[in-house]
Amino acid sequence: MAAAPHPATPPVTVQDGVWIEQRGNGHYRLGLASDALTQIGDISFADLPVMVDDELLANDDLGGRKR
Numbered sequence: 001m002a003a004a005p006h007p008a009t010p011p012v013t014v015q016d017g018v019w020i021e022q023r024g025n026g027h028y029r030l031g032l033a034s035d036a037l038t039q040i041g042d043i044s045f046a047d048l049p050v051m052v053d054d055e056l057l058a059n060d061d062l063g064g065r066k067r
Contacts, residue, residue, distance in 0.1 A: 012021045017036030021029040032040070050056065 007028045019031050025053050
């Protein structure tokens with residue numbers, strides 16, 4: 001009996017202290033790299049101005065998005 005193949009590891013990109021993990025179906029996960037967390041300290045809230053059905057392009061600046 002052959003062993004089941006391991007699932008592919010999603011590609012992870014780290015830039016400016018933020019990591020982005022590409023998931024399936026156009027979904028992504030993001031987080032702060034450990035060095036950025038050390039510099040920032042405790043975070044109690046993060047507001048990302050992205051709504052359902054928003055389309056983001058590579059290199060979009062989420063902080064500069066207008067609603």
